[in-house]
Amino acid sequence: MAKTIMIVDDSASIRQVVGIALKGAGYDVIEACDGRDALNKLTGQKINLIITDVNMPNMDGITFVTEAKKLPAYKFTPMMMLTTEAADDKKQAGKAAGAKAWLTKPFQAPTLLDAVSKLVLP
Amino acid sequence: MSELDAALTVFAQEAEELLTDMEDALLSLETKPDDSETINSLFRAMHTIKGSSGLFGFSAVVGFTHEAESVLDKVRNGERSIDAELISVLLDSKDHTAKLIEHCLTQQEAPIPASLAAESERLIRQLTGRQTTDLQQSDDSVQLEIEGGGEISVDDNWLISLEFQKDAFRNGMDPLSFIRYLRTLGEIKQILTMAPELPAGDDMDPENCYLHFKIAFQSDANKQTIEAVFDFASDDCDIKILPPNSKFEEYVNLLNAQDDNHVKRLGDMLVQVGALTQNDVDHALQSQQAIVESENQGPSKPLGEILVERHVVQQPLVDQALKKQEQTKQKLASEANYIRVDATKLGHLINLVGELVISSAAMNLIVERHGLSDAGDVAASMNALVSSIRDTALELRMVQIGETFSRFKRVVRDVSKELNKDIELYISGGETELDKTVVEKINDPLTHLIRNALDHGIESPAQRLAVGKPAQGTVQLNAYHESGHIVIQIADDGAGLNSEKILDKALANGLVKPDHDLSQQDIHNLIFAAGLSTKDQATNLSGRGVGMDVVKKNIEALRGSVEIDSIEGEGTTISIRLPLTLAIIDGFMVGTGQDRYIIPLSMVDECIEMNANECEIDEIQHYINLRGQVLPYLRLGDYFHNQIADTHRKRESVVVVKSGQTKAGFVVDELHGEHQTVIKPLGKVFERLNGITGATVLGDGNVALILDVQGLIQAAIKNKSRPAPFLTSQRIQ
Numbered sequence: 001m002a003k004t005i006m007i008v009d010d011s012a013s014i015r016q017v018v019g020i021a022l023k024g025a026g027y028d029v030i031e032a033c034d035g036r037d038a039l040n041k042l043t044g045q046k047i048n049l050i051i052t053d054v055n056m057p058n059m060d061g062i063t064f065v066t067e068a069k070k071l072p073a074y075k076f077t078p079m080m081m082l083t084t085e086a087a088d089d090k091k092q093a094g095k096a097a098g099a100k101a102w103l104t105k106p107f108q109a110p111t112l113l114d115a116v117s118k119l120v121l122p
Numbered sequence: 123m124s125e126l127d128a129a130l131t132v133f134a135q136e137a138e139e140l141l142t143d144m145e146d147a148l149l150s151l152e153t154k155p156d157d158s159e160t161i162n163s164l165f166r167a168m169h170t171i172k173g174s175s176g177l178f179g180f181s182a183v184v185g186f187t188h189e190a191e192s193v194l195d196k197v198r199n200g201e202r203s204i205d206a207e208l209i210s211v212l213l214d215s216k217d218h219t220a221k222l223i224e225h226c227l228t229q230q231e232a233p234i235p236a237s238l239a240a241e242s243e244r245l246i247r248q249l250t251g252r253q254t255t256d257l258q259q260s261d262d263s264v265q266l267e268i269e270g271g272g273e274i275s276v277d278d279n280w281l282i283s284l285e286f287q288k289d290a291f292r293n294g295m296d297p298l299s300f301i302r303y304l305r306t307l308g309e310i311k312q313i314l315t316m317a318p319e320l321p322a323g324d325d326m327d328p329e330n331c332y333l334h335f336k337i338a339f340q341s342d343a344n345k346q347t348i349e350a351v352f353d354f355a356s357d358d359c360d361i362k363i364l365p366p367n368s369k370f371e372e373y374v375n376l377l378n379a380q381d382d383n384h385v386k387r388l389g390d391m392l393v394q395v396g397a398l399t400q401n402d403v404d405h406a407l408q409s410q411q412a413i414v415e416s417e418n419q420g421p422s423k424p425l426g427e428i429l430v431e432r433h434v435v436q437q438p439l440v441d442q443a444l445k446k447q448e449q450t451k452q453k454l455a456s457e458a459n460y461i462r463v464d465a466t467k468l469g470h471l472i473n474l475v476g477e478l479v480i481s482s483a484a485m486n487l488i489v490e491r492h493g494l495s496d497a498g499d500v501a502a503s504m505n506a507l508v509s510s511i512r513d514t515a516l517e518l519r520m521v522q523i524g525e526t527f528s529r530f531k532r533v534v535r536d537v538s539k540e541l542n543k544d545i546e547l548y549i550s551g552g553e554t555e556l557d558k559t560v561v562e563k564i565n566d567p568l569t570h571l572i573r574n575a576l577d578h579g580i581e582s583p584a585q586r587l588a589v590g591k592p593a594q595g596t597v598q599l600n601a602y603h604e605s606g607h608i609v610i611q612i613a614d615d616g617a618g619l620n621s622e623k624i625l626d627k628a629l630a631n632g633l634v635k636p637d638h639d640l641s642q643q644d645i646h647n648l649i650f651a652a653g654l655s656t657k658d659q660a661t662n663l664s665g666r667g668v669g670m671d672v673v674k675k676n677i678e679a680l681r682g683s684v685e686i687d688s689i690e691g692e693g694t695t696i697s698i699r700l701p702l703t704l705a706i707i708d709g710f711m712v713g714t715g716q717d718r719y720i721i722p723l724s725m726v727d728e729c730i731e732m733n734a735n736e737c738e739i740d741e742i743q744h745y746i747n748l749r750g751q752v753l754p755y756l757r758l759g760d761y762f763h764n765q766i767a768d769t770h771r772k773r774e775s776v777v778v779v780k781s782g783q784t785k786a787g788f789v790v791d792e793l794h795g796e797h798q799t800v801i802k803p804l805g806k807v808f809e810r811l812n813g814i815t816g817a818t819v820l821g822d823g824n825v826a827l828i829l830d831v832q833g834l835i836q837a838a839i840k841n842k843s844r845p846a847p848f849l850t851s852q853r854i855q
Binding site for chain 2 (some may be wrong): 075076077078079080095100101102119
């Protein structure tokens with residue numbers, strides 16, 4: 001059974017690139033355009049990894065991670081943040097909220113898959 | 123390989139000797155159980171065997187002797203008493219160690235047979251007094267290898283220890299996915315799963331992670347890469363990665379290949395060769411800091427020890443790195459970048475540079491006179507070279523004054539003891555540099571001034587307490603650079619100068635007349651006059667009325683000056699100003715009539731054309747009105763009695779000079795500008811000439827006199843305070 005990964009990012013192009021890479025590696029992908037949208041899409045289905053951007057309209061990534069961790073179905077779901085090198089304080093805030101994995105932007109597909117495979121195998 | 127074989131032979135011999143000694147020691151303990159030296163030797167025996175076995179990768183021996191060593195350490199520290207039972211277990215352990223070593227030496231490749239492993243376990247239990255049913259397992263990985271069957275070999279494998287924290291699952295960490303990912307880098311040879319903190323039954327929280335893993339991992343990846351696998355888990359997992367023993371040689375080679383041009387820190391060295399990652403070092407430093415803070419005493423534990431304890435690096439590698447570090451230090455120390463040079467050679471060099479400066483000035487003159495424009499370019503660049511040669515040559519003789527200063531620590535200590543005073547010497551500005559010849563000559567005056575401060579300045583503790591000062595007096599020695607001079611200050615927080623007392627003495631000695639109008643400053647300066655001591659009773663330390671005048675004379679001989687600043691009851695500060703060098707200075711050349719004079723450039727404040735609006739001369743009151751300020755002046759031509767038919771004076775200029783706080787104007791005919799001045803001392807006959815400290819040879823072969831600015835300023839001030847001499851004579855006429 002294929003593993004499911006949710007990608008949350010307000011940039012459609014990032015969602016698309018990440019989506020193509022992950023689907024190519026054999027994962028199922030759910031897309032959401034911001035934190036609020038993502039929370040709405042967390043309806044209890046099995047999700048193996050959530051990848052989220054930090055700066056997003058409506059609800060930012062850190063709030064989203066905090067909220068998602070409160071949902072019983074996603075308590076143990078690993079969360080990965082997309083950060084920029086410069087935003088170290090954001091990384092720390094994300095870690096504190098519960099997103100222990102991170103990926104530094106800009107990244108290429110192999111890096112993404114490598115990081116993902118540390119957390120879930122297809 | 124033969125070298126290794128030879129080393130193994132030495133190891134075998136050494137181990138045998140140690141074990142024999144151990145047996146003797148154990149047997150003697152039966153009669154004298156409290157002999158601490160014997161216990162120490164037991165501990166050392168086990169410790170040494172453990173250390174050298176580790177070097178050869180005999181992990182079974184290391185694991186076993188480690189336990190014995192820990193027990194002996196406890197005995198040594200008095201935490202555990204030694205009894206007949208323990209002695210017999212230790213004797214068995216000694217025999218067992220011998221067997222283990224034997225096995226390792228003869229069948230290096232073969233794993234430890236089960237019988238030996240079982241024996242190890244049995245003895246460890248007896249040694250440590252642990253129950254077989256005890257669920258509490260030690261967190262010591264080396265020992266776990268043994269308990270896990272003694273089969274994990276650290277020879278070719280990385281030993282990865284993962285201790286997940288309870289929150290790991292909640293944070294989305296799945297230990298399994300990391301371990302699966304690890305396989306992409308190499309082969310997992312063996313994996314031990316442990317749950318040392320697993321609570322019983324009801325207390326267990328299924329959401330908590332209780333799992334620890336020990337992984338024997340074979341891979342060509344470097345430590346950094348392996349550590350990166352667990353990046354995401356770093357918050358929720360204590361990760362320790364021990365490089366395989368087979369890497370040891372590689373690391374040692376890399377260590378030895380490190381350049382030894384500067385001393386590096388242990389952590390940096392090991393990170394550079396790849397034996398450690400920056401993370402390892404950071405964690406170890408953190409725990410070092412934590413130990414220091416929690417214990418708050420004693421020296422902190424060495425970093426190497428912490429690293430070995432955390433099982434991120436092997437002891438021998440740390441030893442090797444430390445050895446390398448020591449070697450580097452020694453190498454650097456032996457090649458310290460100093461050359462001892464004979465002072466006379468240096469003096470000769472400086473004289474030659476002086477001549478070079480003069481002849482380059484002569485060359486300039488000729489080039490200028492003949493108007494050779496192409497030669498002018500060459501001359502200009504040579505000039506630049508000559509002046510940098512001059513500066514460098516003078517720098518060669520520059521030494522820090524700190525050494526001279528610190529000699530006075532002893533003086534202060536001895537003298538304050540003798541006087542029953544409590545005095546502390548504070549030194550600052552020790553790195554200030556000045557010419558070696560000046561340093562040598564300043565020593566005596568300084569000694570005198572410090573002794574004075576100790577003897578006359580600082581009061582006795584009782585007196586100090588009575589006036590509300592701390593019982594401990596302080597003397598401060600300070601040095602700093604100020605516009606081409608070095609200023610040395612001796613400050614004490616003692617009683618200060620008593621003006622009345624000085625004045626009384628001075629009156630009694632006939633130094634001043636009763637109808638004087640001396641300022642406070644003038645009175646203080648009287649202590650530099652010959653034959654005046656304010657101390658009623660002379661001691662053998664200082665002050666029989668000879669001294670301060672000699673101090674002043676010595677300092678003036680160095681073209682320096684002394685200033686005294688004292689507040690009664692609060693202390694005295696004596697400032698000595700000295701030129702940085704006695705050989706070559708930047709001078710400012712002026713001329714009156716046919717004569718040329720050099721004023722040290724550092725003392726020139728400004729040059730103004732006479733008769734300009736901002737500068738007006740008052741011949742009757744004998745002062746210059748410089749932008750509304752009164753400035754004493756001296757007409758250099760008059761002062762030195764130049765023979766000039768000056769029925770109509772030429773256009774004149776004023777050079778405003780400054781020495782310390784005092785200023786004066788020198789009226790001259792011509793300003794020649796900056797001049798590199800090589801100081802030639804005057805002959806003995808002219809030593810006591812007023813207003814001149816030396817001479818120099820100019821490029822055209824003429825001689826210019828170097829002015830004693832300090833003395834001339836005093837002369838100018840005196841001139842101002844009394845009417846001009848020619849006016850007096852006019853009145854008489």
